[in-house]
Amino acid sequence: MDLAVVVVIQILYAVAGLALISIGLAIIFGMMGVINFAHGEFLMMGGYAFILSYNAGVNFWIAMLVVAPLAVAVIGVVVERLIIRHLYGRVIETVLATWGLSLFLIGLAATVLGYHQKGVTPPFGTIRIGAYQEGGYTFFVILVTLALMAALYVGFKYTRWGLIARGTMQNAQMASGIGVSVDRVYATTFGIGAALSGLAGAILAPIAGVLPEIGVTYVVKAFITVIGGGAVALAGTGAASFLFGAVSQAVTFLSRPVVGEVALLVVAIVLLRLLPLGITGRYFRRGL
Amino acid sequence: MTVKRRSFIKTSAAGAAALAAGPYFWPKGVSAADTVKGGAIYDLSGDLQLFGKNQWACAEMAIDEINAAGGVLGKKLEVKTYDSQSQMQAYNQYARQMVLRDRVAVVQGGLTSSSREVIRPILHKLKTLYFYNTNYEGGVCDRNFFATGATPGGYVDLLSGEAMKRWGKSVYIMAADYNYGQITAKWIQKAVKDAGGKVVGEEFFPLTVNQFGPTISKIQAAKPDFVMNVFVGPAHASFYGQWASAGMNKRIPMVSTTFGAAGEVVRMPPEIADGIMTCYSYYEDLDIPFNKKWLAEFRKRNGTDYGYLTDVPPKDWYGWIFWAKAVNEAGTTEREKVIEVLEGGLTVDGPGGPLTMDAKTHHCTMDMYIGQAKGGKFEIQKKVAQVPPTNTGNQCDLKARPDTNVMYEPKI
Numbered sequence: 080m081d082l083a084v085v086v087v088i089q090i091l092y093a094v095a096g097l098a099l100i101s102i103g104l105a106i107i108f109g110m111m112g113v114i115n116f117a118h119g120e121f122l123m124m125g126g127y128a129f130i131l132s133y134n135a136g137v138n139f140w141i142a143m144l145v146v147a148p149l150a151v152a153v154i155g156v157v158v159e160r161l162i163i164r165h166l167y168g169r170v171i172e173t174v175l176a177t178w179g180l181s182l183f184l185i186g187l188a189a190t191v192l193g194y195h196q197k198g199v200t201p202p203f204g205t206i207r208i209g210a211y212q213e214g215g216y217t218f219f220v221i222l223v224t225l226a227l228m229a230a231l232y233v234g235f236k237y238t239r240w241g242l243i244a245r246g247t248m249q250n251a252q253m254a255s256g257i258g259v260s261v262d263r264v265y266a267t268t269f270g271i272g273a274a275l276s277g278l279a280g281a282i283l284a285p286i287a288g289v290l291p292e293i294g295v296t297y298v299v300k301a302f303i304t305v306i307g308g309g310a311v312a313l314a315g316t317g318a319a320s321f322l323f324g325a326v327s328q329a330v331t332f333l334s335r336p337v338v339g340e341v342a343l344l345v346v347a348i349v350l351l352r353l354l355p356l357g358i359t360g361r362y363f364r365r366g367l
Numbered sequence: 368m369t370v371k372r373r374s375f376i377k378t379s380a381a382g383a384a385a386l387a388a389g390p391y392f393w394p395k396g397v398s399a400a401d402t403v404k405g406g407a408i409y410d411l412s413g414d415l416q417l418f419g420k421n422q423w424a425c426a427e428m429a430i431d432e433i434n435a436a437g438g439v440l441g442k443k444l445e446v447k448t449y450d451s452q453s454q455m456q457a458y459n460q461y462a463r464q465m466v467l468r469d470r471v472a473v474v475q476g477g478l479t480s481s482s483r484e485v486i487r488p489i490l491h492k493l494k495t496l497y498f499y500n501t502n503y504e505g506g507v508c509d510r511n512f513f514a515t516g517a518t519p520g521g522y523v524d525l526l527s528g529e530a531m532k533r534w535g536k537s538v539y540i541m542a543a544d545y546n547y548g549q550i551t552a553k554w555i556q557k558a559v560k561d562a563g564g565k566v567v568g569e570e571f572f573p574l575t576v577n578q579f580g581p582t583i584s585k586i587q588a589a590k591p592d593f594v595m596n597v598f599v600g601p602a603h604a605s606f607y608g609q610w611a612s613a614g615m616n617k618r619i620p621m622v623s624t625t626f627g628a629a630g631e632v633v634r635m636p637p638e639i640a641d642g643i644m645t646c647y648s649y650y651e652d653l654d655i656p657f658n659k660k661w662l663a664e665f666r667k668r669n670g671t672d673y674g675y676l677t678d679v680p681p682k683d684w685y686g687w688i689f690w691a692k693a694v695n696e697a698g699t700t701e702r703e704k705v706i707e708v709l710e711g712g713l714t715v716d717g718p719g720g721p722l723t724m725d726a727k728t729h730h731c732t733m734d735m736y737i738g739q740a741k742g743g744k745f746e747i748q749k750k751v752a753q754v755p756p757t758n759t760g761n762q763c764d765l766k767a768r769p770d771t772n773v774m775y776e777p778k779i
Contacts, residue, residue: 082588089580096578186412194417194630195674198608200638205614211587214612217580286608287577288601288634292414296577296602331581336572337544339581 081209086332088208092217094324095224099283100297101304101316102227103276108305109312110248110268113163114170116177118301119294120184121273125151125280126289127192130199139202147281148274155273159266167265181294188291201285216286223282227275231313235367244268245367303347309357314366318358322346402445403438403700405430405690406465408476408486409683413453417629418478421680422500423448424669426475429687439691440698446687447471455485462486466493472700473498475686478679480504480546484774487512491772496702498690500682502628502647504550505730505756506775508763511702513709514730515682515689515722517648519554519624520757520777522735526646527558527595529737529749530622535592536564541582541606542597544571551597551624553777567591577602579609586619593620604631611639620644630674632740640740647678648733649719650745661718675744681718685731688715689724710766723753727764730756 104118115121128150133142162180166173203215235241247254247264255261280289287293304323308315326346331339354360407426410419426446433444447469449461458477462485465471474490475498477483483499490497491511498513505518527538538559542548548571559566567589570582586594598606607626610616622644626632632640651662661684665676690705693713697704710726720734735754738745762775 082584085584089584092580093578189416193672195633195672197633198635198639200636201608201612203612205612211584212614212618214609214614216612286612287605288608290601290604290634292601295414296575296605299575328578328581331578332584335570336576336582340573340576 081211084208085211085213086329088213088217088221089332090325090328091221093328094320095221096283097300097304097320097324098228098316099220099224099279100276101301101308101320102231102312103272103274103279104301105305105308105312105316106231106275107269107272109308109310109315110244110272111167111265112170113167113269114174114177115163115272116174116298117158117181117184117294118276119296119298120181120188121151121155121276121294122280122283122297123188123289123291123294124154124184125277126284126287126293127188127196128277129281129284130196130289131192133199134197139199143281143284144278148278151277151280152270152274155276156266156270158273159269163269164262164265185291185294192291194290196289198288199285214286220282220286227278228313228317231275232367235313240267300343303343307347307350307357309354309359311359311363311366314363315357315359318363322350322358402443403440403694404469404471405444405446405687406461406469406471406474407446407448408451408458408461408465408474409448410453410478410482411448411450413451415453415478418679419451419453421673421676422476422478422683424665424673425676425680426683426687428665428668429684429691433687433691439694440700444691451477451482455481458482458485459489462489463493466490466495471495472694473690475500475683475690477501483507494702496690496705498686500679500686502678502682504547506550506763506777508728508765508775509772510706510729510765510769512729513686513689513724514756515685516731517678517733517735518730518756519551521733521754522646522648523551523554523624524558524561525735525737525751525754526622526624526644527555527564528562529646530593530595530620530644531559531562531564533593534620536562537567537591538564539567539586539589539591539594540569540597541594542569542571543599543603544573545599548572548597548599550776555595555597557777572598572603574600575602577605579606583610583613583615586615587613591619593622595622595624596626597624599625604629607631607635607639607643616642627675627677627738627740627745628679632744633674637740637742641742643740645677645738645740645745646735647738648735649676649678649681650736650738650747651676652738652745652747653719653736654747655718655720657716657720658718677738677745685715685717685722688717689713689722720752725756726766728756729765732756 107113107115125147129143129147132146162176201216205212206215243259244264247261251261304319308319323343327339327343330342409423430446438444451457465474473496477499478501480503501516503516505520540552540555542552626643626645693705693708694700697708709724714721714723722731722733732753732755735751736747737749738747
């Protein structure tokens with residue numbers, strides 16, 4: 080019985096983890112059609128912003144939940160203004176440019192920040208479940224991901240800004256014709272995507288550590304999740320995270336980690352064979 | 368290799384323009400005839416730069432020391448350094464370049480086993496001595512190849528033995544899912560069984576896995592006396608935070624063959640790192656006069672942003688000193704003569720204690736230490752003097768069979 084509870088918690092945690100690392104990428108891809116290869120490095124920079132500001136004396140939660148997303152949002156807007164905006168609609172060029180950006184950011188972090196920045200201990204202690212014990216931080220990650228998704232849903236669905244953003248993504252020319260500053264909406268959306276990535280990087284920093292190359296360990300799974308989810312950012316990420324996270328984690332429990340990884344890829348391949356446009360290419364098409 | 372002076376001058380003149388355009392040129396302004404050339408290849412940029420930079424810092428210090436003490440054969444030792452950018456194809460290209468264009472007498476460097484296996488056959492074929500100065504899975508048996516690093520045949524026994532003495536006989540193994548992890552796990556299995564212990568679980572992790580929740584739960588169910596890990600890379604480093612978050616670092620002791628090699632002890636807060644036990648041939652905290660002087664010099668040259676040195680980087684210092692000493696004793700850079708001297712039980716004293724080259728295996732006998740992470744560094748708790756290299760399971764005998772060129776795996 081206690082094992083069943085642990086398995087369920089671990090599966091929820093895997094789902095939340097995937098959603099968390101993917102949501103920033105999904106918003107940038109889903110709403111703007113931009114494939115951001117430097118996504119992993121946005122996560123990495125969020126991690127650094129968190130541990131550097133925390134070690135400089137900023138309060139733990141402010142450093143994680145405010146400083147990290149803000150810092151990466153600023154970087155994201157700068158990147159959008161300097162690089163991305165020249166490349167809208169040119170997918171291949173964007174991939175190349177952001178891949179170069181990714182290499183640049185890794186090199187920059189390695190040179191400027193180095194490998195020996197002191198990390199942060201996960202807070203909250205542990206919770207006992209029968210013969211097992213689980214980190215309190217696991218529950219925090221699950222809850223904060225849920226809250227984040229809910230906040231995004233409300234933001235895009237019920238605010239004036241969300242309406243403008245969705246309108247611009249659907250038809251930029253029309254939006255421009257009725258007086259929306261398309262440039263500004265793009266920059267803001269990219270900034271929000273970057274902020275979410277920064278936040279994810281900061282949340283995962285206490286349990287994953289922060290290294291210049293840490294982004295590489297996230298980026299493949301984030302891409303699989305986003306492509307599997309399809310063009311509808313929130314619903315797609317949610318559904319794909321649920322499918323991939325649950326399958327890989329359950330299989331890992333039943334057999335071995337390598338089989339879990341393989342299972343994730345097999346499910347992704349089968350999924351894309353059946354639904355080439357991702358889950359939201361057929362289901363939840365009217366979602367967010 | 369034989370360096371003929373005439374051809375040497377000719378080729379270096381011809382290659383001078385290309386040389387200057389190379390990625391590193393070290394040092395400048397000495398005419399070729401007055402120098403002896405060596406080649407170094409390290410991962411100075413890219414994913415492995417964390418290791419490569421430290422290795423080169425130690426190698427560079429050795430080279431400067433050699434030159435300050437009169438050089439090699441009375442000439443200046445001139446080392447050309449190549450940055451592999453952590454790319455295997457660069458190893459391939461630069462290894463050939465070092466021999467065919469730069470005409471070096473020795474090549475040292477490389478970190479990963481894959482990089483070693485790219486350049487080792489090339490250097491074997493081109494008859495140029497190769498020193499590989501890294502803690503690796505062991506087993507290479509090649510007359511042209513010399514290893515100064517520790518191998519699991521030496522330290523796994525000590526580490527698992529010490530852990531079993533302290534905490535009990537049941538072990539859970541977690542290892543990286545590739546050559547180094549698989550082979551080291553075999554050594555652990557063997558060491559534990561030989562000592563009357565029991566392996567209650569064994570799991571392998573692809574280098575991309577960074578979620579350890581299911582395994583942590585499995586370990587909680589298996590209740591081993593301690594866990595022994597062979598982790599590699601940034602994704603696996605995520606394990607320690609998750610282990611501590613689940614409170615496991617206070618319940619089940621952790622032993623590692625790799626922890627601390629990538630600066631973990633500086634990067635991870637003591638709440639996560641403290642108590643992890645390791646076994647290396649070098650720690651900064653070794654209380655040896657040689658080390659005090661050596662480390663002070665290292666810090667003077669490089670500052671403190673090189674983290675906390677453990678096993679690997681100082682071995683590149685040993686490697687260069689070994690070769691220079693052998694050449695000076697042989698009175699020539701000729702490969703055969705240098706090998707003879709190295710096989711004659713050559714010993715080099717250094718920061719981790721004396722290393723002696725083993726004639727049969729071309730690996731080193733060295734002092735090993737048990738160190739436990741504590742407060743951002745390692746507390747040295749035990750010394751085992753002069754551990755012989757048993758990493759080929761006594762299958763390798765280059766004295767009796769000099770033509771051997773294989774990589775042995777432990778027979779278990």
